[in-house]
């Protein structure tokens with residue numbers, strides 16, 4: 001979502017940050033305006049807005065929050081409005097799960113592992129130290145940042161590993177395939193502007209629906225034939241989140 005917003009926001013003058021949700025009022029009152037927006041960056045699941053005034057606004061959209069350009073036309077719950085010289089950016093968040101905090105300085109300490117889209121040479125060793133189910137491990141942002149629930153299922157399917165297997169049970173070949181599958185799946189998702197599904201409310205910066213949903217190989221397909229072997233896709237729940245997999249070709 002940052003890729004579409006960045007060019008509109010970076011370099012613009014931020015005139016005001018308005019907390020529509022009063023819960024965020026005190027925190028956002030700390031932002032010194034007017035100021036220029038230095039950069040807007042994604043870091044794992046967090047979005048960092050750095051100002052030339054030396055502050056960073058950290059947004060954690062969590063399950064239902066999303067940053068959008070312009071006021072939404074529907075009844076989406078707007079929680080924060082950024083008034084910029086170039087237009088308006090909003091945080092909409094139906095279930096009010098998103099968090100926002102203001103940090104002095106630009107070096108923000110986030111509880112995040114290395115980025116999933118960066119070099120993954122360290123992955124094999126870290127996996128070998130954990131007994132966590134591999135899909136749960138992939139979603140643990142402290143271990144690797146930026147893999148959501150949908151993509152964790154898709155990655156396991158692409159590698160051909162059972163998402164319930166302990167991370168430390170993966171062989172060298174499987175780790176190698178995993179290192180290739182992570183950037184491949186995430187890269188395709190970014191190209192398709194994310195995935196829009198009824199349960200996660202994700203939309204691009206202009207509210208456009210992502211096209212990746214049509215490209216999903218296994219997620220949301222329980223009971224349907226596996227695209228690879230024709231077997232039946234199953235669903236299970238891991239840490240409260242749905243996992244989809246083919247028991248025949250994911251071992």
Ligand SMILES: [Zn+2]
Nearest residue numbers: 226229246249
């Ligand atoms: Zn299969």
